[in-house]
Amino acid sequence: MSLNVETKPTVGLPDPEPLRLIDDEGRAVRSSARQGFELPPVATLKELYRRMAIARRWDTQVTALTRQGRLATYPSALGQEACEIGTVLAMTEQDWLFPTYRDSIALMTRGIDPGELLQGFRGDWHSGWDPKKHRTSVQATPLATQALHAVGYATAAKLNGERIATVTFIGDGASSEGDTHEAFNFAGVWQAPTVFVVQNNQFAISVPLSKQTRARTLADRAIGYGIPGYYVDGNDAAAVYAVMSRAMERARRGDGPTIVECLTYRVEAHTNSDDPTRYRTADDVAIWKGKDPIERLERYLVSQDALSDADRDEITAEGERKAAATREAMSAEPVLDPMDLFAHVYVNERPSLVEQREFLKAEGNR
Amino acid sequence: MTTTEAKPITMAAALNAALRDAIAEDPTVVVYGEDVGPLGGVFRVTDGLQAEFGENRVWDSPLAESGIVGTAVGMAMYGMRPVVEMQFDAFSYPAFEQIVSHVAKMHNRTKGRVALPMVIRIPASGGIGGVEHHSDSSEAYWTHTPGLTVVMPSNPADAYSLMREAIRSDDPVIFMEPKSRYWSKQEVALPVTTEPIGTAKVVREGTDVTLIAYGPTVATALETAEMAEAEELSIEVIDLRSLSPFDDATVGASVRKTSRAAVIHEAAQFGGFGAEVAARVTEREFYHLAAPILRITGFDIPYPSPKLEEYYLPTPERILNALATWEWELP
Numbered sequence: 001m002s003l004n005v006e007t008k009p010t011v012g013l014p015d016p017e018p019l020r021l022i023d024d025e026g027r028a029v030r031s032s033a034r035q036g037f038e039l040p041p042v043a044t045l046k047e048l049y050r051r052m053a054i055a056r057r058w059d060t061q062v063t064a065l066t067r068q069g070r071l072a073t074y075p076s077a078l079g080q081e082a083c084e085i086g087t088v089l090a091m092t093e094q095d096w097l098f099p100t101y102r103d104s105i106a107l108m109t110r111g112i113d114p115g116e117l118l119q120g121f122r123g124d125w126h127s128g129w130d131p132k133k134h135r136t137s138v139q140a141t142p143l144a145t146q147a148l149h150a151v152g153y154a155t156a157a158k159l160n161g162e163r164i165a166t167v168t169f170i171g172d173g174a175s176s177e178g179d180t181h182e183a184f185n186f187a188g189v190w191q192a193p194t195v196f197v198v199q200n201n202q203f204a205i206s207v208p209l210s211k212q213t214r215a216r217t218l219a220d221r222a223i224g225y226g227i228p229g230y231y232v233d234g235n236d237a238a239a240v241y242a243v244m245s246r247a248m249e250r251a252r253r254g255d256g257p258t259i260v261e262c263l264t265y266r267v268e269a270h271t272n273s274d275d276p277t278r279y280r281t282a283d284d285v286a287i288w289k290g291k292d293p294i295e296r297l298e299r300y301l302v303s304q305d306a307l308s309d310a311d312r313d314e315i316t317a318e319g320e321r322k323a324a325a326t327r328e329a330m331s332a333e334p335v336l337d338p339m340d341l342f343a344h345v346y347v348n349e350r351p352s353l354v355e356q357r358e359f360l361k362a363e364g365n366r
Numbered sequence: 367m368t369t370t371e372a373k374p375i376t377m378a379a380a381l382n383a384a385l386r387d388a389i390a391e392d393p394t395v396v397v398y399g400e401d402v403g404p405l406g407g408v409f410r411v412t413d414g415l416q417a418e419f420g421e422n423r424v425w426d427s428p429l430a431e432s433g434i435v436g437t438a439v440g441m442a443m444y445g446m447r448p449v450v451e452m453q454f455d456a457f458s459y460p461a462f463e464q465i466v467s468h469v470a471k472m473h474n475r476t477k478g479r480v481a482l483p484m485v486i487r488i489p490a491s492g493g494i495g496g497v498e499h500h501s502d503s504s505e506a507y508w509t510h511t512p513g514l515t516v517v518m519p520s521n522p523a524d525a526y527s528l529m530r531e532a533i534r535s536d537d538p539v540i541f542m543e544p545k546s547r548y549w550s551k552q553e554v555a556l557p558v559t560t561e562p563i564g565t566a567k568v569v570r571e572g573t574d575v576t577l578i579a580y581g582p583t584v585a586t587a588l589e590t591a592e593m594a595e596a597e598e599l600s601i602e603v604i605d606l607r608s609l610s611p612f613d614d615a616t617v618g619a620s621v622r623k624t625s626r627a628a629v630i631h632e633a634a635q636f637g638g639f640g641a642e643v644a645a646r647v648t649e650r651e652f653y654h655l656a657a658p659i660l661r662i663t664g665f666d667i668p669y670p671s672p673k674l675e676e677y678y679l680p681t682p683e684r685i686l687n688a689l690a691t692w693e694w695e696l697p
Contacts, residue, residue: 098440125475125477126471126474126475127475127476127477130476130479131443131476131479131480132479132480137443138472138475138476138480142463142467142468145436145463145464145467145468147436148432148433148435148436148437148439148440148464149436149437149439149440149443149468150440151433151436151437151440152436152437152438152439152440152441152442152443152444152448153440153441153443153444154440155437155440155441156440156441156444156445156446157444159396159422159446160444166440178432178460179432179433179436179463179464182428182430182432182433182436183433183436185428185430185433186427186428186430186433186437189427189428340477343477343478344473344474344476344477344478345473345474345512345513346473346513346515346537347473347478347481347535347536347537348515348535348536348537350611351564351611351614352611352612352614
């Protein structure tokens with residue numbers, strides 16, 4: 001395995017029309033317009049639907065808990081379920097995810113316990129789960145920084161002969177950051193097995209995409225890095241899953257990185273402290289609510305007679321179970337030990353921190 | 367790794383040997399950065415390493431410091447021990463966010479579940495006639511950041527030993543290499559183990575005043591002590607070696623003996639590392655001090671152009687003059 005690239009890849013610009021396999025009305029797109037991708041099997045589509053519906057219920061619950069003051073903040077992914085779940089289901093347990101603060105539903109779907117997952121947003125500790133256990137890194141707040149971690153991890157795995165891939169989520173706002181460029185470029189040069197999922201939800205807090213880029217699509221950038229780029233309808237879980245599956249296979253095979261732009265919409269505010277009425281109209285939001293990824297896939301599954309009442313009941317029950325477990329986890333007051341503040345700053349014990357820990361302890365005993 | 371006879375080697379050669387021995391000993395150690403491959407680094411610290419260990423252990427990365435450090439974070443998460451080079455002090459600034467927000471914080475953020483064993487090598491400080499952006503002393507940025515370990519050797523033996531220890535450390539280490547000392551020689555038999563990280567060293571004993579120095583100013587302080595002998599002023603010189611963690615015990619013991627201390631560094635004075643030294647020594651040793659702690663440092667100006675740097679850098683003359691005009695007695 002070498003970091004040297006002997007041949008220059010041939011890559012072109014992505015199709016300017018976002019790839020979709022199921023249209024807004026829930027109909028399968030004709031084969032000739034599928035850009036060489038196939039509709040995933042019905043069982044896979046059902047699982048995508050199921051996981052998206054559960055994630056929606058959970059996301060709504062967490063937003064409600066935040067409004068009730070149980071959490072300090074929560075960046076919702078409502079409306080972006082196809083990007084998040086379509087990506088996660090294309091990953092294996094061995095693959096690593098390098099997420100952002102927006103991607104909690106992906107982490108929940110990846111199996112992280114909601115009580116651990118939400119520790120950061122509740123304010124107990126910056127991050128609550130074991131990244132190694134779940135092969136999922138911390139939720140990065142400094143934009144695009146995690147993309148480089150994904151490339152580094154993937155490159156180390158490649159050097160070690162391990163056939164895994166890493167995935168990182170980047171937003172449209174983060175695509176303007178220098179680390180996005182550096183991550184794309186390092187991944188291209190090192191042929192890192194990393195797939196970049198650019199979730200273009202069209203807003204960086206209040207700033208629209210038109211103020212981030214003059215380019216036709218964000219995926220257009222891929223050609224400049226010698227990386228394949230795809231422009232995907234991010235509200236079509238079938239398309240996201242199909243493209244991500246191919247990109248992940250390609251990465252695991254040793255053929256290098258892929259940039260996948262998923263065009264979607266941030267239906268909720270940036271966080272609970274944001275006021276989106278200042279920068280977009282209710283009409284705009286309504287248009288995108290009409291393109292809901294879950295309803296779209298539901299229509300398709302119904303048209304295929306693939307969604308029974310029993311299926312719906314099971315999904316609703318599972319969503320409610322997750323929501324209840326999260327309510328319960330967030331209603332219990334966390335047990336916090338201020339001495340932990342000093343415990344993990346360094347691996348090697350520091351005399352100065354021991355002193356400061358004892359100072360704080362004594363202060364508590366006054 | 368073979369033990370050699372004591373012979374004069376430069377700091378650059380000592381660092382090169384430390385990297386070579388670490389790569390040979392530990393398969394998880396990788397070295398990358400700008401020009402570290404066939405060129406061997408602009409200061410030749412990685413000379414010959416790629417030829418010896420191959421391109422999967424030592425390689426040239428794209429020219430982007432945030433990318434270098436950010437990918438090293440991922441590699442360390444995987445279980446590698448990356449040693450990355452920033453080429454010049456001021457070129458580390460594009461990596462500031464990765465270092466401060468991730469390298470320094472990952473272990474704490476994950477409650478100790480993810481350590482980042484990595485070394486960020488920064489050729490630092492001036493005195494080599496470098497043009498703009500090639501002579502910065504950036505230590506205070508790093509020492510002000512909890513989660514980082516910051517070391518700066520002043521001699522070849524320490525350079526070797528501290529580098530080996532930095533690479534073995536499970537904490538991330540900012541390894542500052544004083545450029546003006548790269549070619550300074552010392553008789554050393556390698557491998558050599560000197561005092562561990564966190565330990566300062568009295569490199570010259572004296573009774574009247576303690577000069578606290580690190581990296582490039584240790585030689586300046588020693589030269590000052592030599593010159594002071596003629597004036598019957600006995601100077602003790604401390605080489606801090608490790609800026610964070612800081613060795614309060616060694617510095618405190620010296621100050622209790624001499625009652626007077628001055629900190630010497632190249633960096634600008636305001637908010638510099640010398641302020642921290644002066645403050646913590648004063649807090650701990652106030653009753654033993656016969657005079658306020660002096661800072662003899664660079665001026666509070668951007669590092670000057672090569673033909674003016676001699677006016678900026680602390681010299682033995684400037685230090686002796688400062689000591690001579692110091693308010694020694696309490697009222």
